[in-house]
Amino acid sequence: MLWSMAGATTQTAGRGTTVAGVSLHGVCKSYGEVAVVHGVDLEVADHEFVVFVGPSGCGKSTLLRMIAGLEDITSGKIAIDGRVVNELDPKDRDVAMVFQDYALYPHMTVFENMAFSLRYRGVAKSEIHRRVDHAARILDIDLLAARMPRQLSGGQRQRVAIARALVNRPSIILADEPTGNLDSKTGNEIMALLDKLHAQGNTIFVVTHEHDIALHAWRVVHIRDGKVERDEQIR
């Protein structure tokens, strides 16, 4: 099973048996005096595919970033895999985040981009090659390893960004408008890849503005003014 050893915290066996659910209890976020997220409660089970939709500025990215640990929460509780992660570093949360603008290191090759975090963590060279090759094959970018990001199309860059997230074997993938800079055909290809990762056992969160992208989800959570307005199970 592909991600059976996923992340730093999940020590369980195959698909369906990992426990990488995400719970938000009364989560609030303020920037200084300005409150932007107002008490969000959400239970997401292991292996769900959730999309956040809602008007610009309603707090979608902030929610995702708080789950990832890139943003502190002001009050409330976030638990991953049953464990409160409020104080936990992003790298210890069993999550990986993918961004709209790919956020690749421009001066590194595709291979180096994918290997970077593993090198940083002192993973053995042979294991780095194994994981990078594996992720590159899943994302169908194995022939691009020597290219620089500027030599790739937007769709290819996003594939590299997702592959780079996968080498750490996260249980949970958080993607903030991953198709936002792509045409609709390429965007749908990226979503099909996320569908594939979902089928292989990952829990997926995607933020999107686009209706056809939201149709990939199994559950659509509508956010408005920093609150959950509607929670829709669609499959």
Ligand SMILES: Nc1ncnc2c1ncn2[C@@H]1O[C@H](COP(=O)(O)OP(=O)(O)OP(=O)(O)O)[C@@H](O)[C@H]1O
């Ligand atoms: N670092 C910050 N400092 C102050 N205010 C912020 C900061 N980041 C976000 N905000 C505010 O928080 C609110 C929610 O922002 P957020 O980026 O989560 O919205 P969003 O739903 O992702 O919007 P969009 O669809 O346009 O990406 C906005 O009013 C935004 O201006």
Ligand SMILES: [Mg+2]
């Ligand atoms: Mg946003």
